[in-house]
Amino acid sequence: MSGTHALIIVIAAIFTNNILLSNFLGMCSFLACSRQLETAVGLGVAVTFVMTCTTVLNYLIYHYVLVPQGIDHLTFIVFIAVIAAFVQFVEMFVERFSPKLYYALGIFLPLITVNCAILGAALFMVIRNYTFLQTAGFGVGAGLGWALAIILMAGLRKKMGYSNIPRPFQGVAITMIVTGVMALAFMGFAGMVSIQ
Amino acid sequence: MSFLLPVVVLTGLFLALAGGLIVAERVLINYGICQIDINAGGRALEVDGGQTLLSALYGEEIFIPSACGGRGACSYCKVTVLSGGGPVLPTETPYLTRKEVRSGARLACQVKVREDIELRIPEELLNVKLFSATVERTISVTHDIKEVRLALLEPEEISHQPGQYAQVRAPSPDGPVFRAYSISSPVYEPRVVELIVRLVPGGIGSTYLHNVQEGDTVTFTGPFGEFRLNEDPQVEIVCVGGGCGMAPMRNIIYSLYERWPERACWLFFGCRTTQDIFYLDEYEQLAREHPNFRVIYALSDPLEPGEQWDGETGFIHLSVDKHLEAGVKRQAFLCGPPPMIEAVTRVLEEKGLRPDDIFYDKF
Numbered sequence: 001m002s003g004t005h006a007l008i009i010v011i012a013a014i015f016t017n018n019i020l021l022s023n024f025l026g027m028c029s030f031l032a033c034s035r036q037l038e039t040a041v042g043l044g045v046a047v048t049f050v051m052t053c054t055t056v057l058n059y060l061i062y063h064y065v066l067v068p069q070g071i072d073h074l075t076f077i078v079f080i081a082v083i084a085a086f087v088q089f090v091e092m093f094v095e096r097f098s099p100k101l102y103y104a105l106g107i108f109l110p111l112i113t114v115n116c117a118i119l120g121a122a123l124f125m126v127i128r129n130y131t132f133l134q135t136a137g138f139g140v141g142a143g144l145g146w147a148l149a150i151i152l153m154a155g156l157r158k159k160m161g162y163s164n165i166p167r168p169f170q171g172v173a174i175t176m177i178v179t180g181v182m183a184l185a186f187m188g189f190a191g192m193v194s195i196q
Numbered sequence: 197m198s199f200l201l202p203v204v205v206l207t208g209l210f211l212a213l214a215g216g217l218i219v220a221e222r223v224l225i226n227y228g229i230c231q232i233d234i235n236a237g238g239r240a241l242e243v244d245g246g247q248t249l250l251s252a253l254y255g256e257e258i259f260i261p262s263a264c265g266g267r268g269a270c271s272y273c274k275v276t277v278l279s280g281g282g283p284v285l286p287t288e289t290p291y292l293t294r295k296e297v298r299s300g301a302r303l304a305c306q307v308k309v310r311e312d313i314e315l316r317i318p319e320e321l322l323n324v325k326l327f328s329a330t331v332e333r334t335i336s337v338t339h340d341i342k343e344v345r346l347a348l349l350e351p352e353e354i355s356h357q358p359g360q361y362a363q364v365r366a367p368s369p370d371g372p373v374f375r376a377y378s379i380s381s382p383v384y385e386p387r388v389v390e391l392i393v394r395l396v397p398g399g400i401g402s403t404y405l406h407n408v409q410e411g412d413t414v415t416f417t418g419p420f421g422e423f424r425l426n427e428d429p430q431v432e433i434v435c436v437g438g439g440c441g442m443a444p445m446r447n448i449i450y451s452l453y454e455r456w457p458e459r460a461c462w463l464f465f466g467c468r469t470t471q472d473i474f475y476l477d478e479y480e481q482l483a484r485e486h487p488n489f490r491v492i493y494a495l496s497d498p499l500e501p502g503e504q505w506d507g508e509t510g511f512i513h514l515s516v517d518k519h520l521e522a523g524v525k526r527q528a529f530l531c532g533p534p535p536m537i538e539a540v541t542r543v544l545e546e547k548g549l550r551p552d553d554i555f556y557d558k559f
Binding site: 089 | 201202206213216225283285
């Protein structure tokens with residue numbers, strides 16, 4: 001584990017171990033916000049940013065506060081609080097300095113608080129015993145992977161808008177099926193690099 | 197003492213996070229004083245930036261109607277923003293038509309004051325006042341509906357139209373919120389306001405109004421609402437209510453017969469069971485005094501064993517369909533849950549009413 005280069009982890013987190021397609025984390029916002037390409041891109045960027053920062057932040061808190069004090073059983077609650085506070089902070093920051101981006105992201109910023117992929121990434125960082133650099137790489141990679149998946153799905157859903165889908169499959173049902181097919185396709189990357 | 201450490205560390209961490217956020221809020225959310233211009237120079241305000249337009253206007257005693265307490269759920273607080281205020285937010289789009297977006301309509305509770313804003317507000321909203329009143333009496337009219345009678349203190353009189361509503365201020369853990377209730381007392385009693393309140397489990401406004409005691413002071417703003425009674429005595433009035441959608445009807449009917457004793461009017465009221473029936477005796481008395489007033493209650497649930505009911509049964513739109521003949525000039529006022537409004541609107545349009553003559557309050 002400790003030997004894997006951070007850059008390899010970035011690639012692996014995007015393709016072979018895509019957090020959405022191999023772990024099925026962050027499905028709710030994935031399904032809800034993949035209808036339009038622009039919102040998918042906006043949310044993807046926001047998730048990538050928040051995921052990178054919170055995983056690093058949580059790494060520091062975990063290794064320099066929780067573990068030394070022997071209270072790592074509180075990991076969950078601390079991670080969730082850090083993520084929520086960070087999203088709030090980002091929201092204020094973006095609102096002040098880039099109203100344009102703020103309006104573009106709109107309600108997606110607060111939605112990220114409850115995106116389980118972000119908590120998932122922080123917990124993987126703990127389970128897999130990443131070093132600091134590996135954590136940063138994993139945060140970036142997992143975020144980019146999630147963004148890639150939602151952007152691909154938005155593109156596919158745009159195409160599906162023109163196709164003749166049987167009624168029972170319309171909406172979320174076909175999206176779930178397509179997500180499954182996409183996950184299968186991503187398994188083709190499996191031999192490329194390994195996160196383990 | 198091992199349990200103390202996690203508590204201390206956790207508290208410390210959370211305090212640090214909260215402190216960081218508070219500092220960030222102080223530093224980042226500081227927009228200084230912003231100018232609000234209303235109706236092209238009609239009124240100019242200076243307010244603190246960073247708050248929502250709704251609360252900024254409220255602070256200046258301009259009472260924009262709002263039933264949901266600023267959560268962007270009722271769309272009552274529509275105003276026209278001519279400049280400033282940023283683009284339309286995703287939280288607003290469900291409530292605005294394309295035409296409204298083009299003309300600058302926004303939900304005041306969602307617009308944040310970050311820069312100078314030019315606004316357009318209907319003149320009558322500038323006349324809305326803040327009233328304080330004492331609770332004169334409360335009566336339980338059914339198991340979950342209370343009639344609350346308020347005697348006005350300051351100002352002493354309210355001038356309202358039948359079908360209009362007031363916004364009652366109710367305390368909540370996050371500060372006072374406003375909830376809309378139709379005024380059920382007739383317009384010829386300007387010194388009192390009666391409300392009919394059904395207890396909604398967990399509801400802030402209804403819990404508050406169900407617990408006020410005689411002599412308590414209640415604050416509300418009003419009157420709001422666009423319903424205007426047709427002044428032509430030849431036009432029949434049709435009132436259709438369900439659940440606790442009785443308040444506006446009561447005001448309309450009593451105000452109507454005070455002014456036009458011979459005018460034709462129908463009241464259809466849908467209840468679930470015999471326990472939900474209220475005011476029926478009073479309306480039957482009124483119907484004896486005014487032969488052109490017809491009152492029809494319908495029960496939608498099957499009767500319990502041993503109960504007596506000789507009125508209509510089934511959903512209320514079926515009774516409307518059965519009793520009204522087509523082709524009479526009418527104006528209708530509906531108040532009740534959305535499925536009822538939709539079903540009754542369909543029936544009334546089949547009977548020849550124009551959509552412009554059908555007013556409704558959905559809740």
